[in-house]
Amino acid sequence: xxxxxxxTTQSHFIECTVNKIKSVFETISTDIGExxxxxxxxxxxxxxxxxxxxxxxxxxxxxxxxxxxxxxxxSTCAATxxxxxxxxxxxxxxxxxNLRRGQPSLWREIGAAGAVLLGDLFFSSSIQMLIEGGxxxxxxxxxxxxxxxxxxxxxxxxxxxxxEIDSESCIRIARGKTGPLFAFxxxxxxxxxTKKSSALAEVGYRLGxxxxxxDDLMDVVGEEDVIGKTLGTDMKxxxxxxxxxxxxxxxxxxxxxxxxxxxxxxxLWEWPEYLPKLxxxxxxxxxxxxxxxxxx
Numbered sequence: 001x002x003x004x005x006x007x008t009t010q011s012h013f014i015e016c017t018v019n020k021i022k023s024v025f026e027t028i029s030t031d032i033g034e035x036x037x038x039x040x041x042x043x044x045x046x047x048x049x050x051x052x053x054x055x056x057x058x059x060x061x062x063x064x065x066x067x068x069x070x071x072x073x074x075s076t077c078a079a080t081x082x083x084x085x086x087x088x089x090x091x092x093x094x095x096x097x098n099l100r101r102g103q104p105s106l107w108r109e110i111g112a113a114g115a116v117l118l119g120d121l122f123f124s125s126s127i128q129m130l131i132e133g134g135x136x137x138x139x140x141x142x143x144x145x146x147x148x149x150x151x152x153x154x155x156x157x158x159x160x161x162x163x164e165i166d167s168e169s170c171i172r173i174a175r176g177k178t179g180p181l182f183a184f185x186x187x188x189x190x191x192x193x194t195k196k197s198s199a200l201a202e203v204g205y206r207l208g209x210x211x212x213x214x215d216d217l218m219d220v221v222g223e224e225d226v227i228g229k230t231l232g233t234d235m236k237x238x239x240x241x242x243x244x245x246x247x248x249x250x251x252x253x254x255x256x257x258x259x260x261x262x263x264x265x266x267x268l269w270e271w272p273e274y275l276p277k278l279x280x281x282x283x284x285x286x287x288x289x290x291x292x293x294x295x296x
Contacts, residue, residue: 013060020078059185061281067191075133076188079126086122097230145180152176162238170242174212182208203264210260216241
């Protein structure tokens with residue numbers, strides 16, 4: 001019985017987030033105008049279909065109504081998913097990736113310029129969502145974390161391009177590229193308690209880093225028809241990751257991921273009420289395909 005209730009609650013949380021995201025599409029449709037090609041509008045609508053929604057799933061795992069109001073949390077998750085989608089639109093153009101979420105990448109459907117511009121519209125829409133929802137206290141943190149993602153992508157592209165780098169630098173890049181959006185969602189779950197919010201933010205950073213390391217590994221050893229996106233782009237574009245290092249075995253990478261996941265749980269020992277759902281999230285949602293044993 002408890003599992004059924006939990007699934008229903010989770011489904012409701014995700015449904016509310018998806019509906020919030022879809023409301024943005026209505027605004028964008030208005031911006032595009034009635035004279036727009038209906039096929040283009042339909043293609044854009046398909047891109048609003050959610051992927052794994054890992055950041056939203058993390059928000060659900062850490063959400064407690066005593067700390068954060070429900071609608072505020074939904075806006076936080078929706079804004080983060082919009083930014084994540086925008087980065088995917090841009091990444092696929094940069095990488096010339098043809099496949100995303102098991103279907104043609106947006107730029108393959110509407111052109112590179114259209115995909116970049118739509119990503120820009122997602123960026124601005126996400127900030128507008130937080131402002132209109134009265135989330136002014138979150139906007140500064142949100143903008144800073146989005147900037148952190150962009151800055152680390154620039155460093156990876158312009159500073160480290162074509163260079164083999166050490167493991168610490170690889171992990172730093174992974175943290176900066178993916179950790180901030182996870183951190184924004186988890187930080188919001190701490191409400192006005194700055195100590196708790198800070199610990200939760202670091203939880204998000206570590207889990208985001210773990211996921212990016214796993215994603216980099218799948219880019220090397222995964223299969224496109226299973227993963228659902230174009231693989232091998234990092235190596236093709238000479239963007240070095242931990243998974244490409246001759247001295248870094250798959251076992252070494254899995255160990256790094258495992259340690260990041262375990263340490264994220266250890267950060268919350270002072271607040272044990274978070275631990276059961278967070279561990280379930282890690283095992284069930286974040287890294288199921290790696291089958292990591294967190295007890296080792």
